[in-house]
Amino acid sequence: MQLVENGKLVEDRYVHVDDDAPLPDRLPVIVSAKRFLAEADALVSRDGSLGVSWPNDRRVNELKPWLGHLALIALNFPKFRDGRAYSQARQLRETLGFRGTLRATGDILRDQFGFLVRAGFDSFAVKKTADAPAFAASVARFSVVYQPSADGRLSALRRRSQSAGAKTPETV
Amino acid sequence: MYVYDAFDQTLVAERVAEFRDQVARRLSGELTEDEFKPLRLMNGVYLQLHAYMLRLAIPYGTLSSEQLRMLAYVARKYDRGYGHFTTRQNIQYHWIKLAELPDAMADFASVGMHGMQTSGNCVRNLTTDQWAGVAPDEIEDPRVWAELIRQHVTLHPEFSFMPRKFKIAVGTSQHDRAALRIHDLALQLVRNDNGETGFEVMVGGGLGRTPFLAKTIKPFLAKRDVLSYVEAILRTYNQFGRRDNIYKARIKILVHELGPEAFAKEVDAEWQIIKDGELALDDALVDEIAGRFSYPAYQQLDDSPPQLAEARRAARGFDAWLGNSVANHKVPGYAIVTLSLKPEGGTPGDATADQMDAIADLADRYSFGEIRVGHEQNLVLPHVEQRDLPELWRALAGIGVATPNVNLVSDIISCPGLDYCSLANARSIPIAQEIARRFHNLDLQRQLGRLHVNISGCINACGHHHVGHIGILGVEKNGEEFYQITLGGKADEGATLGTLIGPAVPYAQVADVVEDIAAAYLELRQRPEELFIDTVKRTGVEPFRERVYATR
Numbered sequence: 001m002q003l004v005e006n007g008k009l010v011e012d013r014y015v016h017v018d019d020d021a022p023l024p025d026r027l028p029v030i031v032s033a034k035r036f037l038a039e040a041d042a043l044v045s046r047d048g049s050l051g052v053s054w055p056n057d058r059r060v061n062e063l064k065p066w067l068g069h070l071a072l073i074a075l076n077f078p079k080f081r082d083g084r085a086y087s088q089a090r091q092l093r094e095t096l097g098f099r100g101t102l103r104a105t106g107d108i109l110r111d112q113f114g115f116l117v118r119a120g121f122d123s124f125a126v127k128k129t130a131d132a133p134a135f136a137a138s139v140a141r142f143s144v145v146y147q148p149s150a151d152g153r154l155s156a157l158r159r160r161s162q163s164a165g166a167k168t169p170e171t172v
Numbered sequence: 173m174y175v176y177d178a179f180d181q182t183l184v185a186e187r188v189a190e191f192r193d194q195v196a197r198r199l200s201g202e203l204t205e206d207e208f209k210p211l212r213l214m215n216g217v218y219l220q221l222h223a224y225m226l227r228l229a230i231p232y233g234t235l236s237s238e239q240l241r242m243l244a245y246v247a248r249k250y251d252r253g254y255g256h257f258t259t260r261q262n263i264q265y266h267w268i269k270l271a272e273l274p275d276a277m278a279d280f281a282s283v284g285m286h287g288m289q290t291s292g293n294c295v296r297n298l299t300t301d302q303w304a305g306v307a308p309d310e311i312e313d314p315r316v317w318a319e320l321i322r323q324h325v326t327l328h329p330e331f332s333f334m335p336r337k338f339k340i341a342v343g344t345s346q347h348d349r350a351a352l353r354i355h356d357l358a359l360q361l362v363r364n365d366n367g368e369t370g371f372e373v374m375v376g377g378g379l380g381r382t383p384f385l386a387k388t389i390k391p392f393l394a395k396r397d398v399l400s401y402v403e404a405i406l407r408t409y410n411q412f413g414r415r416d417n418i419y420k421a422r423i424k425i426l427v428h429e430l431g432p433e434a435f436a437k438e439v440d441a442e443w444q445i446i447k448d449g450e451l452a453l454d455d456a457l458v459d460e461i462a463g464r465f466s467y468p469a470y471q472q473l474d475d476s477p478p479q480l481a482e483a484r485r486a487a488r489g490f491d492a493w494l495g496n497s498v499a500n501h502k503v504p505g506y507a508i509v510t511l512s513l514k515p516e517g518g519t520p521g522d523a524t525a526d527q528m529d530a531i532a533d534l535a536d537r538y539s540f541g542e543i544r545v546g547h548e549q550n551l552v553l554p555h556v557e558q559r560d561l562p563e564l565w566r567a568l569a570g571i572g573v574a575t576p577n578v579n580l581v582s583d584i585i586s587c588p589g590l591d592y593c594s595l596a597n598a599r600s601i602p603i604a605q606e607i608a609r610r611f612h613n614l615d616l617q618r619q620l621g622r623l624h625v626n627i628s629g630c631i632n633a634c635g636h637h638h639v640g641h642i643g644i645l646g647v648e649k650n651g652e653e654f655y656q657i658t659l660g661g662k663a664d665e666g667a668t669l670g671t672l673i674g675p676a677v678p679y680a681q682v683a684d685v686v687e688d689i690a691a692a693y694l695e696l697r698q699r700p701e702e703l704f705i706d707t708v709k710r711t712g713v714e715p716f717r718e719r720v721y722a723t724r
């Protein structure tokens with residue numbers, strides 16, 4: 001699978017392991033939510049990075065006891081317009097404090113990069129590799145944001161109150 | 173008026189640049205129509221029967237004269253010389269070419285306007301009372317709160333791909349002029365027993381094929397919590413709203429299926445986590461937004477200047493218009509003037525570029541350069557000196573927007589219907605025109621009193637037919653246009669869904685049916701002051717049903 005990470009096209013270093021397949025030694029693996037929940041204790045004590053592919057219709061709260069052991073959580077966008085995983089990502093980052101890799105999978109186009117980054121994703125399984133070069137421009141598209149989110153950017157509201165009475169921002 | 177600062181202006185300019193890039197990719201074939209669709213929708217661009225349609229946001233229905241002139245300019249330059257004001261206080265252009273859309277967007281951006289959040293499954297353009305800031309009975313100006321929420325939800329990274337669109341209205345007075353209870357989320361400014369103002373929070377209203385009125389899930393929400401509570405509602409909806417069936421995807425279905433109490437509990441659990449975080453508002457933040465609203469420098473004037481009484485005696489037309497289209501202002505000596513966009517023979521809500529330019533000039537001369545758009549598809553000049561009313565009336569009559577039919581049977585709310593819309597099953601505009609023609613006698617209209625006729629060309633209910641005193645819904649039967657008639661709906665503080673009176677009637681009979689209903693009302697009412705809606709409430713629809721179907 002081809003990924004965009006840090007603005008570059010890279011190969012996936014994780015092995016996607018089927019539910020009934022044996023786990024390869026030491027290699028980073030991604031398992032399904034079902035397998036993860038069934039074998040969590042064994043999986044987290046295994047040598048090697050652990051990732052879980054989490055469906056967008058399960059509460060991410062269920063992962064809470066294991067978050068410290070997870071190197072990666074893959075959240076899915078089965079369709080461009082199915083935005084449930086944006087909420088999951090923000091909850092993982094902002095409420096549950098997950099600091100590992102958050103990967104967006106599924107119907108991922110360059111036009112979501114900005115939203116995805118703001119929601120806390122840092123790995124993107126793109127549908128079109130041609131979208132990779134557009135990454136930097138896409139996420140830099142808006143120099144102003146109107147709301148706080150997982151990326152920690154200051155909202156226009158906060159920037160205004162910080163600069164209140166002092167200088168106004170540059171005009172266009 | 174909310175005045176854009178450099179942050180707001182930068183964001184719309186960047187948005188235009190992004191859209192220009194997306195259109196270029198579409199035109200070059202790099203994007204398929206399927207891929208382009210959600211992107212154009214996020215900018216208010218629909219593909220309709222004949223062409224692309226652009227829906228431009230007019231946040232909470234407030235326009236400056238400069239903005240209205242730009243609406244006229246775009247209508248002339250890129251469209252066919254007119255625009256259509258909608259029930260969401262927006263304007264639509266029906267004939268813009270895709271290749272020219274980025275230029276039109278750039279022109280709009282130059283006056284702080286855009287098409288963001290006017291389509292797609294995001295939080296749509298916020299609406300409020302079109303008399304905000306000038307109504308004598310308001311608690312406070314709801315536009316400050318509408319603007320705070322507008323900014324918060326604009327290009328929101330979490331809520332741009334929700335199960336379905338999400339409409340928010342903010343109300344401010346006992347008398348609901350914003351149709352609050354038909355919204356996904358309604359925030360009503362209220363005062364509690366301690367004299368503090370806050371919000372009553374109502375969720376799950378909506379029309380369409382499964383109409384519901386919104387239910388109160390929080391009787392009093394402190395103002396500091398409004399953004400965090402809205403965020404908790406949206407997060408709950410985004411995760412648990414249905415996505416398996418487009419007709420069951422609105423929040424009303426989630427609230428209905430979970431029950432309002434269980435829904436409120438979900439929201440509360442999320443809210444407790446985030447309420448004291450970054451979204452908590454303090455006075456300084458609110459003042460920052462409130463401070464960007466400019467208010468007119470009113471003069472000290474008396475109510476009812478002598479010129480008015482003279483003019484009323486001199487011209488019967490002025491007298492009729494004053495009684496119909498002019499309302500009390502909270503400042504003595506001023507008035508709120510409604511401009512009817514429902515002339516006989518016209519399309520409800522349409523205004524030509526020439527009319528828009530003329531209204532912008534009149535707003536500069538008589539209304540501190542400010543115009544409002546109401547959800548009834550009329551325009552409003554919100555700050556007119558009462559002594560100027562006679563002159564203003566002559567000017568408005570000269571451009572065809574002084575028909576004294578506001579709130580009367582010919583002040584019809586109508587969607588564009590099958591003449592434009594690819595979703596419609598039946599025509600709406602010709603039905604509205606025929607009804608207006610049948611009741612062209614204004615004395616008869618006045619005799620009938622307040623009577624709201626709402627027409628939708630399909631079950632999506634853009635014409636709000638469920639909440640019309642008389643609701644008309646176009647349906648298709650064996651390739652022919654038929655219309656279902658409901659009675660007794662209302663969208664105000666006593667919101668009620670109308671009751672179907674019987675089988676759908678064919679296109680050619682709709683105006684006859686409305687005439688029959690009007691005649692039945694005149695016979696049934698107990699006294700001339702009993703409004704149509706009150707008669708229907710008292711008698712039920714049965715006597716109307718008998719009258720309508722006796723001969724059909």
